[in-house]
Amino acid sequence: MRITYILLILFTLTGLNSCVEEGEINTDHYVINSFFSNAHPFIIETSKTASIFDTVTYHNIKDMEGILYEDDQFLGELIFQEAHINDEYYTYIPAGYTLPGFNPKGGKTYKVEFKHDGRTITASDIMPTKVDFTISDTLTTTNNSQDKVFRCNITFSDPKTENNYYVIYRTTSYHGPESNNKFMDGGMDMRSSDPSIEYIYNNKSIISNTWCYILSDKYFNGIEYTISLDFSQYFSLPDLLNIHLQSVSKQYYDYVSSSLEQRKNNYENFHAEATSVYNNIENGYGIFAAYNVSTHSIELRKENE
């Protein structure tokens, strides 16, 4: 009888549900997203978080009060603008808050402050200094598949005194009357096997539709560094190949790298623990980070002639 009693108690205990107490999920958080630079339109997107299982389309919150500061000095009140095509860059500009005439300068700290429904959401970042580069040793060759490959080296000097982070990507342009040298995606693949590249993002990336390489200076801190890049043609040969070297802030790098890690760990790395995406929004979620772009263009048709 006692054994029966013991077993009964044991199985009563095992019958307790295997569960974790789930608290109420608070999805009411503000989201602020902006990468701002010296070269591209300044836009801050705003929205709210949602439950992971909700089907949502995020919408900007249009009635927020936003202020931008430079080194703690008031720069101006942000205004909301709808999505539109930017003539200068031939680019779709998403809806969001902007400050007309804003031109961030290297070394300055920019802080944004939004107020809505009694809540204040802030974020800040330092604009990195521009890192220029040169293009050398251009060569047209073929790869194993006998595709035409345009090869060049880019060389830049990494500033000694600080940790620096970079994004390299390419765009193409056509001289035709419609495109008028505007940057476009497509036209050429970009490849590099340089060992300093930490993240390769080949398409539809967080930061660009184009192929991107993301790296830090931990392998070449304070020295002049050369990276060899291969470009292969997959549509009609563009007139211009534009190579962009972005000097990005640490917050930019952390956000992009952790976003990529989150995806990689979620989909590829079987044993890895989940990764949290870097977030620098106080009292909210998202990213507010700066980059400084250097661009050089190569006349491909001339190179091929």
Next chain:
Amino acid sequence: MNKISSGLILFIMVLFCFSTANAQESPLQKSITINCNNCTIKEILSMVSKQSKIKFAYSESQINVKQKLKNSNFKNVNQLLQELRKNYNIDFKLIGRNISLFPIQKGQQKGSITISGYLEDATTGERLIGANIYSPKTYQGTSTNSYGFFSIPVNLTINQLTCSYVGYQTVTIPVNFSKDTILNIALQPSLELAEVTVFDSKDEVVDEKNPIGTIKIPLKKVEQLPVIYGETDVLKTAQLLPGISTGSEGNSGMHVRGGSPDQNLILLDGIPVYNPNHLYGFYSVFNTDAIKDMKLIKGGFPARYGGRLSSVVDLRMKEGNTKKLSGGISVGLISSKFHLEGPIVKDKTSFFVSARRTYIDFFTNELIKDVSDFDENNYSFHDVNAKINHKFSDKHRLYLSYYTGRDNGDSKGGNEDTNLKTEDSSELSWGNKIYGLRWNWLMNPNLFLNSTLSYSSYDYMSNEIFKNQFRTDANWTNKKYSTKLESGINIFSAGLNFNWNPWLKHQIRFGGKYLYHEFNTGMESKKYIVSGNENAEVNENEIAYADEINLFVEDDYQISNKLSANIGMHYSLFMTGNKSYSSLEPRLSVKYDLNNKIQLNVGTAIMQQYSQLLNSSKINLSSDIWVPTTKNIAPAKSKQASLGAYYAINTSWDFSVEGYYKQMSDLLEYSEGSSYFEGNSWQDRVVQGDGKSYGLEFLLEKSKGKFTGWVAYTLAESTRTFYNINSGEEFPYKYDRRHDLNIVLDYKLTKHWSVNAIWIYKTGNAETLGVIKYPTIHQTIQLGNRSDSFDIISQKRNDYRMPAYHRLDLSINWKKQIGKLAHMLSVGLYNVYNQENTYKVRLNHIQFQDGNGNYYNNHKIYKESLFQRLPSVSYSIKF
């Protein structure tokens, strides 16, 4: 009310029911009526015996039963016995329905002598650990230590000693000595070896020292139980016991009472092993053929142990057969092993050697080639155990132990075209090494000294070389980039441990140890060479040195026939750089025999840990590094209290229940987003926080008969709180398991055939998955809005509970002695009903389009499993 509270109430109810139920049936409560004035004790005992059917056993030479009892007004047997104890100096012990009477011992008896010596296996000469030696008259005695040594002060009136050990024939030997004597006793193994106990079985006539939280791992069982790929593993068997939980599936990492694997002090012949894992933890480094004894302590730690928060796993290697040459060979699916032992000089010097190697590389090389870019892949692991011992005399014995184990892997690959050549290669290697020299010296019959000199090391190395040559114009540019990572730990130690048994009621241990630590906490060393010019070399390994001193004293004190305690104090001093930390750690475990069937235990311990393992993955990566306490990193601490009850249902069935509460502080973790592979000091990438765990553990065991086995169930909760993780909010420990149930069954079909079954059910791991999402940035630098934009998932640490894990494993074993050879064939099936247990969950992004062409994003949880149904076979021959 939460489930833990419900469990605690149930626990108290269980205890109450047991006590009540047993009290009603106890012979002590038998009503008696005595009508006799001025009767002698002998006469009254005779009357009581007739009325109650209880037999009294006593020696008239020890007890004066002719004296008259002044009071004879007793309602029950217990009142009579209490009167005898209080006023007539006569104690009693209940043995089944019989009662033994004996004089109360008062400290050291005048005219006593000390009998000391060793207990060993009569066929192999192996010393027996934890065997019992006691007087059959008084039932008081002692047990052998880790070297098979015992020392027992006996009254000159005692003329017999009984020696017993599970799996061996009990012997009673005459001790007609008039002076201190060294006595070496050999026990014959039982012919019937089915009596395998998990919990040290409480024999009806033996008052064993069985401290709270201590489990003896059934090594005989280990080789019979079904395991993945048929590779037997002592640590995986330990995971089937209450309070010890697994990490991820297939992993031999142990999470004891909510602690992490680095909180287990794993000792091989008393020497710490820092990485007990082969193949990322899917196998332990311990070859079962080489292990003689394994004990696991998870609470109420004796003072002789220190330096870890959660458990002590004390493994002892076989010493070598001193009588004859013997050995064995075993062939399994993934590895083969052999062992050989025998005398070098009969009864004086013996050796033991075993070796194991996998042949995974022979199978997987081609497979990996097919699924990866690598042209060449190799992975294997091996280990070697060796031991020599020499007996100089009955008083002096020397042991030399050696262990080495290593995992090796390498791969090569590359691409080449007319203008570009790439070549990459990688090497990976990790392993432990242990040397131990021990000298046992019986200084006098009461005083035993074990002196130890030891060295333990663990090292890890990975080296990746990437060569890149490209041509522009006619010139080739050569780049070579190499990443080398080395880490490890070296420990030298020297220690003295004394066993001093001056009185029958006290077994005193004291001693000290000095340890010299060398931590290589590693750092990626990178070289970047362009056309012969070395441009950069970044980071040197961080090496840290530390000195540690441990002192301890403890006493196994038999306070009364029913009450005993292990009382101790452990002191540690850790000095690193200019900083030192010290800790005074009181230890106490108390055992009270409520009657001969029920034992109550209580234990408490404070522990401090000076080195921790930084882990960044769900498997035990070899690159996980041991890091020391530094001036910035405080040692981890824990306080644990436990309370338990043990109930011998009958001679075959035992039941125990234990509750515990443990608080931990200054635990170490990587800060959010950090990992090992970064170029700054590890100290800049870690955070310290607290943890707590509490739970109830139940064990029902059947240890005798054709059908044996156990049911182990744990109800527990374990959490962590780190200031910089999860916004400072408490989160569940990754391997927090509310329920953990293991049923292990062994049925002996015939003399040669037996079947084993294991069924495991446990709450799923806590995983970081994410409960809220928000949009990733939409601003591309050109060309607008992406239709496939991914959401960013905001994750709270361990915010998702995986589905419960369960599986059934079966094995059938055939054993037969043919001539001089003992054959064993084991065929097993892992995960019999092919349960797809979740190893990993991930959120998959899904996108769909509505009728208006609008795209919508959503997420779905996908579950991935690792091991499904897997057969195994192993065959071994022993001679």
